[in-house]
Amino acid sequence: MRVLFIAAMLVATPALAAPIRVDINSGIAQPLPVAVPGFAATAVQSTEAGSTAELGGRIAQVIANDLKSSGLFRPIDPQAYTTTVGAADVTRPQFANWRTIAAQALVTGNVTVNADGNITVGCYAYDVFSAEELTRQGFVTTAAGWRRAAHKCADLVYSRLTGESGYFDSRIVYVSETGPRTRRIKRLAVMDQDGAGHRFLTQGQNLVLTPRFAPNQQTITYMSFEGNRPRVWLYTLGSGRQQAIGEFPNMSFAPRFSPDGSNLIFSMAVGGNTDVYRMDIATRRLSRLTTQPGIDTAPSYSPDGSRIVFESDRGGSQQLYIMAADGTGQQRISFGEGRAATPVWSPRGDLIAFTRLGGGRFSIGVMRPDGGGERLLTNAYQDEGPTWSPNGRVILFFRSARGGPVDLWSVDLSGQNERKVPTPLDGSDPAWSPLLP
Amino acid sequence: MTERQALIGAGIAHIMLFAALSLGWEWSQQPLLPADEMIPIEFVDIANAPRIKEAPRQSMQAAPQENSAPAAPAATAPPEPDTVPDGVPPLEKTKEVPKKAEAPLAEAKPLDMSKLSNLIDKALPKSRTRPLDVSKLATTIEAAAPKGATIDPRSAATIAQAIRAQVAPCWNPPIGGADVRRMTVLIRADFSRDGRLIGVPVIVSQTGVTIGNADYSRAFAETARRALLRCSPLKLPIKQYELWKSAEINFDPESMT
Numbered sequence: 001m002r003v004l005f006i007a008a009m010l011v012a013t014p015a016l017a018a019p020i021r022v023d024i025n026s027g028i029a030q031p032l033p034v035a036v037p038g039f040a041a042t043a044v045q046s047t048e049a050g051s052t053a054e055l056g057g058r059i060a061q062v063i064a065n066d067l068k069s070s071g072l073f074r075p076i077d078p079q080a081y082t083t084t085v086g087a088a089d090v091t092r093p094q095f096a097n098w099r100t101i102a103a104q105a106l107v108t109g110n111v112t113v114n115a116d117g118n119i120t121v122g123c124y125a126y127d128v129f130s131a132e133e134l135t136r137q138g139f140v141t142t143a144a145g146w147r148r149a150a151h152k153c154a155d156l157v158y159s160r161l162t163g164e165s166g167y168f169d170s171r172i173v174y175v176s177e178t179g180p181r182t183r184r185i186k187r188l189a190v191m192d193q194d195g196a197g198h199r200f201l202t203q204g205q206n207l208v209l210t211p212r213f214a215p216n217q218q219t220i221t222y223m224s225f226e227g228n229r230p231r232v233w234l235y236t237l238g239s240g241r242q243q244a245i246g247e248f249p250n251m252s253f254a255p256r257f258s259p260d261g262s263n264l265i266f267s268m269a270v271g272g273n274t275d276v277y278r279m280d281i282a283t284r285r286l287s288r289l290t291t292q293p294g295i296d297t298a299p300s301y302s303p304d305g306s307r308i309v310f311e312s313d314r315g316g317s318q319q320l321y322i323m324a325a326d327g328t329g330q331q332r333i334s335f336g337e338g339r340a341a342t343p344v345w346s347p348r349g350d351l352i353a354f355t356r357l358g359g360g361r362f363s364i365g366v367m368r369p370d371g372g373g374e375r376l377l378t379n380a381y382q383d384e385g386p387t388w389s390p391n392g393r394v395i396l397f398f399r400s401a402r403g404g405p406v407d408l409w410s411v412d413l414s415g416q417n418e419r420k421v422p423t424p425l426d427g428s429d430p431a432w433s434p435l436l437p
Numbered sequence: 438m439t440e441r442q443a444l445i446g447a448g449i450a451h452i453m454l455f456a457a458l459s460l461g462w463e464w465s466q467q468p469l470l471p472a473d474e475m476i477p478i479e480f481v482d483i484a485n486a487p488r489i490k491e492a493p494r495q496s497m498q499a500a501p502q503e504n505s506a507p508a509a510p511a512a513t514a515p516p517e518p519d520t521v522p523d524g525v526p527p528l529e530k531t532k533e534v535p536k537k538a539e540a541p542l543a544e545a546k547p548l549d550m551s552k553l554s555n556l557i558d559k560a561l562p563k564s565r566t567r568p569l570d571v572s573k574l575a576t577t578i579e580a581a582a583p584k585g586a587t588i589d590p591r592s593a594a595t596i597a598q599a600i601r602a603q604v605a606p607c608w609n610p611p612i613g614g615a616d617v618r619r620m621t622v623l624i625r626a627d628f629s630r631d632g633r634l635i636g637v638p639v640i641v642s643q644t645g646v647t648i649g650n651a652d653y654s655r656a657f658a659e660t661a662r663r664a665l666l667r668c669s670p671l672k673l674p675i676k677q678y679e680l681w682k683s684a685e686i687n688f689d690p691e692s693m694t
Contacts, residue, residue: 019625019683022597026692027608027664072611091484104663122483127659129666130637138483145476152478162611163653217475237475436475 031074032161035103035128036064037085038078039121040110047119047143052111055143059121059150063107065194066154066168069410070394071417073161076103090124098128105134107157111146119143123153125160135160147196148436155435167389167435168193172396173211173220174430176200176423177406186428188222188235193389193432195422201235202242211235213433214257221245221255221264232266246284252277254297258325259305265289267297276310276327289327300344300352301325302369309333309343309352309369320354322369333371342385345369347434348392351413355384355397364397364411377415385428390435396421398428596673596681603671608664610690611656620645621689622658624665630678632670638662641685661688 039056049055067073083089083097090110098106106126113119118140125134137156139149148169155166176189188201188208201220202208211222220235224242232245232255245252248268255266264279274295278287290296294314301308305325312321320334320343334340338358345352349369356365362382367374382400389396393413400406406428408421421427626638640662646654665686673681 019685020593020596020681022600022684022686024601024605024688027605027610030609129663136483138481140479140481142476148476148478161656163656
C-alpha cells in the first residue's frame with residue numbers, strides 16, 4: 001500500500017515526466033539559405049569608390065557571391081526580400097521578415113566614412129530562427145579597399161557558421177595563357193580569389209611556369225625561361241622587382257617556399273640527375289636533399305615544415321614520396337593504379353592533394369600523408385596541378401578540354417561543388433595564397 | 438558589280454584586321470604597372486547590438502559556449518539508486534514491464550504490428566545502454582499504480598518516430614567538417630500542446646568536443662538547435678501530449694558520412 005502511494009506521488013511529480021528520447025542519425029546536406037541585404041549607409045556620403053549607399057550594395061553582393069561559391073550557403077534572391085535594411089535595422093533586425101522568406105542566417109552591416117576619409121564596414125551575422133546575434137566585427141580600410149572588407153566579412157560569417165576558418169580574403173597567382181599551342185604566350189597573373197582585381201605581372205616574352213606564393217603573400221617564386229635559361233625566379237609584388245635566385249649552370253624548376261618563408265625548395269638537374277634542393281634565401285646556401293638516380297621534383301612542405309612530399313620516378317614510374325625536411329627517411333606513399341604527380345600538402349596537414357595519371361586521364365586526388373585513404377575528387381579528361389584554399393576545404397586546379405581551352409576550376413574536399421574560376425584568358429598552374437592579414 | 442562588292446568587302450576586312458592587330462599589339466605592349474601592395478585592413482570593435490527582446494530568455498542559456506560542459510541538467514540525470522525512496526519496487530520488477538505492456542497492444546487495432554515490433558526492438562537496446570532507465574522506472578511505477586497506462590513504450594516509439602521524421606529534414610549538419618564523424622549533440626526541447634517550442638532548445642551534452650574544435654563543435658550544436666527551431670511547430674498527437682511535452686533529441690550524423 002505504501003509502495004503504491006509513493007509511486008502515485010512520483011507519477012504526479014513533474015520531475016518524473018522523463019523527456020522522450022529521440023535519435024536522429026541523418027539530416028539533409030543542403031546549402032544554408034542566407035539573406036545578405038545591402039549594407040546600410042549610416043549617412044549617404046561620397047567616397048573615391050562611390051557613395052556609401054553604392055558601396056553598401058556592392059559589399060553585400062561580394063559577400064553573397066563568396067558564400068555561394070563555397071557551396072555551403074544559398075544566398076536568397078534579393079527580389080524575394082520583403083524589407084530593406086535601414087541603419088537602425090542593422091543592430092535590431094526584423095527577424096519575422098527574414099523568417100517569412102526562410103532565411104536561416106542574416107548577414108547585414110553598415111558603411112561609414114571616417115574623418116580621415118577611410119571607411120568602416122560593420123559586419124553583423126544573426127541566426128534568424130533563434131533571433132540571436134552570432135558575430136560582429138568592424139573593418140577599417142580605404143574606400144578602394146571595400147572588397148577586402150567584404151571578403152573579411154564573408155570569412156567571418158563562414159567561420160562562425162561552419163566552425164572552420166574562411167578563405168575568401170585571399171589571392172590566386174596563375175599562368176595566363178593565350179595563342180596557338182605551338183606559340184603559346186604565358187604570363188604570370190594575380191587576382192583575388194573571386195577573380196576580381198585581375199592583373200598581369202609579366203609581359204609574356206618569356207615562358208613562365210609554376211608560380212607559388214610566399215607565406216607573406218608579397219613574393220612569388222616561379223620558373224622562367226628568361227634568356228633561354230630555365231631558372232627559378234622571385235617576383236616582389238608592390239615593387240614589381242624580378243630576380244633569379246642564383247646563377248646555376250643547370251636548369252632549376254618547381255620551386256616552393258618553406259612555411260616560414262626562409263627557404264626555397266626546388267628541383268635542379270645536375271649531370272643528368274634531377275634532385276630536390278633547398279636554398280636558404282638569406283644566405284643563398286644550397287643543400288641537396290635527394291641523391292637517387294631519376295627525376296625527383298615537385299617538392300612541397302608539410303605545414304609544420306618538418307616533412308617534404310615530392311614526386312619521383314626512381315621506382316620506374318612517377319610516384320609520391322615523403323622525406324624529413326633534411327632529406328632523411330625517404331619513403332614511397334603512393335601505390336595505386338597509374339602514376340601520381342604534383343603533390344601539395346594541405347594547410348591542415350592531414351591530406352596531400354595530387355594529380356593521378358592513368359587510363360589516359362588526369363584526375364585530382366587526395367590521400368593521407370601515410371598514403372592511405374586515397375580519393376579522386378574529379379573525373380574529367382585532364383585535371384592537374386592542385387593547390388589548396390587557405391583553410392584546406394577547397395582545391396583549385398587546371399582543366400584542359402580535349403584540344404580545347406585550359407581553365408582554372410575549383411572543387412571542394414568532398415568532390416562536390418565543381419566551379420570554373422573566371423579568368424580573362426586561358427589559365428593554368430594556379431597557386432592559392434594564404435589568408436591575407 | 439559583284440567583283441567590286443567583293444573588293445570593298447575585302448578592303449573593309451583588311452582594315453578591320455589591321456585595326457584589331459594594331460590594337461592588340463598596343464595592348465600587349467602596355468607597360469605593366471607593378472601589382473599594388475595589399476590595401477591594408479584593420480579590425481575594430483563595432484556598436485553593440487542591443488539585446489534582442491524577441492527571443493525568450495532561454496536563448497541566452499543556449500549560447501553554445503557551454504557545449505563542452507558534460508554535466509547534464511538534474512532533470513535528465515538518471516536517478517541515483519540510493520536516492521530512490523524505500524518504497525520503490527526493486528529492480529527485478531522492471532522485468533515485468535514488457536509483459537504488462539502486451540495487454541494494451543492487443544487493443545491498439547489500427548497499428549501495424551510488424552512495424553511496431555521493429556520500433557520496439559530498435560528502442561529497447563538503446564534503453565538498455567543507459568545506466569538506469571528513467572522511463573522504464575516511470576512505467577514500472579505506473580504499472581503499479583491503479584490507473585496507469587499513459588506512458589507506454591510503443592506509443593513512445595511511435596512519437597519518437599514522428600519527431601524524427603519531422604526534425605531530420607530540417608537538420609543541416611556541417612558535413613565534411615574536420616571532426617564530423619565523431620560528433621553528436623543531445624538537445625533538450627520543451628513543447629506546448631500545439632507542438633510549438635517553449636523557449637529555445639538547450640544543449641544537454643555533446644560528444645567529440647576537443648580543445649582544437651571548439652568553433653566547429655559550437656557550429657555543429659547550433660545546426661541541431663536550428664533544426665528544431667525551423668521545424669516548430671511539430672505535428673504530434675495531442676492525446677499523448679504528456680509523452681512529448683519534453684524531448685531529448687540526440688543528433689548524430691553517422692548515416693550521412
